[in-house]
Amino acid sequence: MMTPSLKLQDLIEEIRGAKTQAQEREVIHKECAHIRASFRDGDPLHRHRQLAKLLYVHMLGYPAHFGQMECLKLIASPRFSDKRVGYLGAMLLLDERQDAHLLITNSIKNDLNQGIQPVQGLALCTLSTMGSAEMCRDLATEVEKLLLQPSPYVRKKAVLTAVHMIRKVPELSNIFLPPCAQLLHERHHGILLGTITLITELCERSPAALGHFRKVVPQLVQILRTLVTSGYSTEHSVSGVSDPFLQVQILRLLRILGRNHEESSETMNDLLAQVATNTETSRNAGNAVLFETVLTIMDIHSAAGLRVLAVNILGRFLLNSDKNIRYVALTSLLRLVQSDHSAVQRHRPTVVECLQEPDASLSRRALELSLALVNSSNVRAMTQELQGFLKSCPPDLRADCASGILLAAERFAPTKRWHIDTILRVLTTAGTHVRDDAVANLIQLIGGAQELHAYSVRRLYSALAEDISQQPLVQVAAWCIGEYGDLLLEGSCEEIEPLQVEEEEVLALLEKVLQSHMSLPATRGYAFTALMKLSTRFHGDNNRIRQVVSIYGSCLDVELQQRAVEYNTLFRKYDHMRAAVLEKMPLVERDGPLVIEEAEESKEAQLSEATPIPTEPQTSKLLDLLDLLDDDTEDAQHLAPRDPSPEGALGHLLNLPCHPPALYQTLPPIPNLQVFEREGLQLNLSFVRPSEIPALLLITATATNSSGSDVTHFVCQAAVPKSFQLQLQAPSGDTVPAQGGLPITQLLRILNPNKAPLRLKLRLTYNHFGQSVQEIFEVNNLPLETWQ
Amino acid sequence: MQFMLLFSRQGKLRLQKWYVPLSDKEKKKITRELVQTVLARKPKMCSFLEWRDLKIVYKRYASLYFCCAVEDQDNELITLEIIHRYVELLDKYFGSVCELDIIFNFEKAYFILDEFLLGGEVQETSKKNVLKAIEQADLLQEPRHEYFNVPVY
Numbered sequence: 037m038m039t040p041s042l043k044l045q046d047l048i049e050e051i052r053g054a055k056t057q058a059q060e061r062e063v064i065h066k067e068c069a070h071i072r073a074s075f076r077d078g079d080p081l082h083r084h085r086q087l088a089k090l091l092y093v094h095m096l097g098y099p100a101h102f103g104q105m106e107c108l109k110l111i112a113s114p115r116f117s118d119k120r121v122g123y124l125g126a127m128l129l130l131d132e133r134q135d136a137h138l139l140i141t142n143s144i145k146n147d148l149n150q151g152i153q154p155v156q157g158l159a160l161c162t163l164s165t166m167g168s169a170e171m172c173r174d175l176a177t178e179v180e181k182l183l184l185q186p187s188p189y190v191r192k193k194a195v196l197t198a199v200h201m202i203r204k205v206p207e208l209s210n211i212f213l214p215p216c217a218q219l220l221h222e223r224h225h226g227i228l229l230g231t232i233t234l235i236t237e238l239c240e241r242s243p244a245a246l247g248h249f250r251k252v253v254p255q256l257v258q259i260l261r262t263l264v265t266s267g268y269s270t271e272h273s274v275s276g277v278s279d280p281f282l283q284v285q286i287l288r289l290l291r292i293l294g295r296n297h298e299e300s301s302e303t304m305n306d307l308l309a310q311v312a313t314n315t316e317t318s319r320n321a322g323n324a325v326l327f328e329t330v331l332t333i334m335d336i337h338s339a340a341g342l343r344v345l346a347v348n349i350l351g352r353f354l355l356n357s358d359k360n361i362r363y364v365a366l367t368s369l370l371r372l373v374q375s376d377h378s379a380v381q382r383h384r385p386t387v388v389e390c391l392q393e394p395d396a397s398l399s400r401r402a403l404e405l406s407l408a409l410v411n412s413s414n415v416r417a418m419t420q421e422l423q424g425f426l427k428s429c430p431p432d433l434r435a436d437c438a439s440g441i442l443l444a445a446e447r448f449a450p451t452k453r454w455h456i457d458t459i460l461r462v463l464t465t466a467g468t469h470v471r472d473d474a475v476a477n478l479i480q481l482i483g484g485a486q487e488l489h490a491y492s493v494r495r496l497y498s499a500l501a502e503d504i505s506q507q508p509l510v511q512v513a514a515w516c517i518g519e520y521g522d523l524l525l526e527g528s529c530e531e532i533e534p535l536q537v538e539e540e541e542v543l544a545l546l547e548k549v550l551q552s553h554m555s556l557p558a559t560r561g562y563a564f565t566a567l568m569k570l571s572t573r574f575h576g577d578n579n580r581i582r583q584v585v586s587i588y589g590s591c592l593d594v595e596l597q598q599r600a601v602e603y604n605t606l607f608r609k610y611d612h613m614r615a616a617v618l619e620k621m622p623l624v625e626r627d628g629p630l631v632i633e634e635a636e637e638s639k640e641a642q643l644s645e646a647t648p649i650p651t652e653p654q655t656s657k658l659l660d661l662l663d664l665l666d667d668d669t670e671d672a673q674h675l676a677p678r679d680p681s682p683e684g685a686l687g688h689l690l691n692l693p694c695h696p697p698a699l700y701q702t703l704p705p706i707p708n709l710q711v712f713e714r715e716g717l718q719l720n721l722s723f724v725r726p727s728e729i730p731a732l733l734l735i736t737a738t739a740t741n742s743s744g745s746d747v748t749h750f751v752c753q754a755a756v757p758k759s760f761q762l763q764l765q766a767p768s769g770d771t772v773p774a775q776g777g778l779p780i781t782q783l784l785r786i787l788n789p790n791k792a793p794l795r796l797k798l799r800l801t802y803n804h805f806g807q808s809v810q811e812i813f814e815v816n817n818l819p820l821e822t823w824q
Numbered sequence: 825m826q827f828m829l830l831f832s833r834q835g836k837l838r839l840q841k842w843y844v845p846l847s848d849k850e851k852k853k854i855t856r857e858l859v860q861t862v863l864a865r866k867p868k869m870c871s872f873l874e875w876r877d878l879k880i881v882y883k884r885y886a887s888l889y890f891c892c893a894v895e896d897q898d899n900e901l902i903t904l905e906i907i908h909r910y911v912e913l914l915d916k917y918f919g920s921v922c923e924l925d926i927i928f929n930f931e932k933a934y935f936i937l938d939e940f941l942l943g944g945e946v947q948e949t950s951k952k953n954v955l956k957a958i959e960q961a962d963l964l965q966e967p968r969h970e971y972f973n974v975p976v977y
Contacts, residue, residue, distance in 0.1 A: 324901035
């Protein structure tokens, strides 16, 4: 005895009664087994019930493909209940990917042709929901016939089915275009709405159709006008607006027809103005129509006054308490800000207020719009607002806001100082969110504003002293302090309060950055280099700096270690070059890397000493150094491959190649020699012989002053035997300050191709203790290694 | 309109109408992701959001979320009206509709929707006409419940 199958509602109850997911699965599996059996056995009486149940479990996410064939059977049945569920099943379970779907084509055809309207309705509905291209081709003529049927119920569905068919098979436009003219005379709203939709679809697909339908613009205008001026209708009014659905559809079609067409646009101008001013705005329905009107006005060739009216409507939308209205207003204004900039500008204060929206999608749009509205006259005020927003905005908007402010500042900065201040504030507020090139940009900006060096370095120093966690800020500050450390010590700067800063404080701060776990490797690189630069900017004895430099020689970070070794070498063996190498940077060009690469090569060339260097090492024009050295390229090849520096091009400049120590390591170091001493003034010589060029001897003469009086106008000259070649480079200076002030260094290059014994005569002239002194002497006790 | 979904606050699907051809797998994926996205929205947020390349318009009525996906050129505000009209129709048909009505009579919810929208477009703007059409169809159904002229499955 077969158990009677569950009624649909009973099954639903049972499923909902299940306490756990497992229980639900059990109930469903059991029932599906029954349903499967029932399908196999072919129970026509209950088939529609079985399918309905199956559709329910399908919605819960369970497989129901075995019901597909049943849909076909039900659709073919003469009973309406069967057809209703069968067609629903087809729409839910069948789609164009399954071959089975084509099997219902015939049933649909039959149902379209028989006279019962609800049945025709079902067929049309299904066809327009899941009809594939083949089905549409097969059934196009049936649908065309139905367009002319007397029943509005069927006709309205036929029209929309035609829309679907054209979407699937654009060629069918040929069939469905002709009836449109007549359909447009319909009074039935449903048919009219469908027709407008159909015409819209046709025009969007074919410029020919677009041209053809332009002639109905007056008719459309008339229809809309009638709608707008007609009174309340119980059937079609929504919140005091006559059939807003139809109005919106007509407005959309008018937009398409009026676009880029002067004549059509003119025909609709008055009507659009009428709709814009007369539509009820208290409820969403009216605002929906108003919104569509605005979109149409902005897209066609409308009169200027009308455009302003449209933008003002949007401005009013911005003040609406309904946030959905505000949303569409912001979105539309964003689209208009380029084409109608001054009209949108008028609503700037309202837009800025929208930044405070709690809804992130609104505040995001308000931000985009605000940034688009910044111009040279409002940049100060706007930046103020945006900076305020930056402080409190949601994290995902921070990056955009920060970049937006920086971009606006770059385009419209009234003064360089304001620009620097603005960037500073952005870095302080949202440092972690700025783009990578913000650091480079700021450095370039500061570098180029010479009059603001003192100001910048002070501001940055104060900011850094307060907070060393914001990496971009720390990087810029470190760079600045390194470059302009001398200005920092000077004490007074007219633009901000005097700040008394001691050398030790500055060094301590940089060391703090260096050691902080918050500092990125790039940041530490900046700080380290800055420390090194200060060795020439400050007047102390550099012991502290030298200490740090030597400690980091064994740092685990390879980049830092390399720098430390190089700087160390700079202190020890190339001290005479230190001032030159570390002097103030020239302004980096915006396409900087090219210049820097060339400068790097020149530095390498300088140190490899293959050929005479005619220019002074102190030259401030980097490009001049490119004139030297035929061996440039050769030297470059000798170099160890360089790892790209993480912080960007600027770091490379001071990346001294690290191979010189390697080159010279093969020879034991030659001991230094003190050759002169008088009243505290000492002259020491240090010697280097590059292993690659045995005939070459490099002598560094260092003059130090431990007396209480400065040595000034110091000049050192040298002479060697005829077989030697001597070249004297320019000294680092001509003054040695008292009490161990900065020494003078000078490089002597001696070529000894014959390996003759070296003899050296020196002549010194200088002023000391108010007296001019001249000393001539031969250097005795020159170590053998200097020429052997 | 590309599709309409109705789901409860627990994320249970109550109706799914697709106007574009997608595989079952894709539909499930979209449904899952979209439901999650909409349920995560706070009550004070606006009814529109951008999701993939679609505009999503949603509104909550009691315990049910009505969620539509429309195209870029579609008017969001009128979509809200479409949702509202559908709710009104359900309300009129069931008499003070609640989620349970939609659950136990899901097929009716589909039939009503199919008299209001067709192929993703509005087919009838008169409430009266829609409800009349449903009535007519209901009358044609067999078998009938003994005491009420309401079709029974």
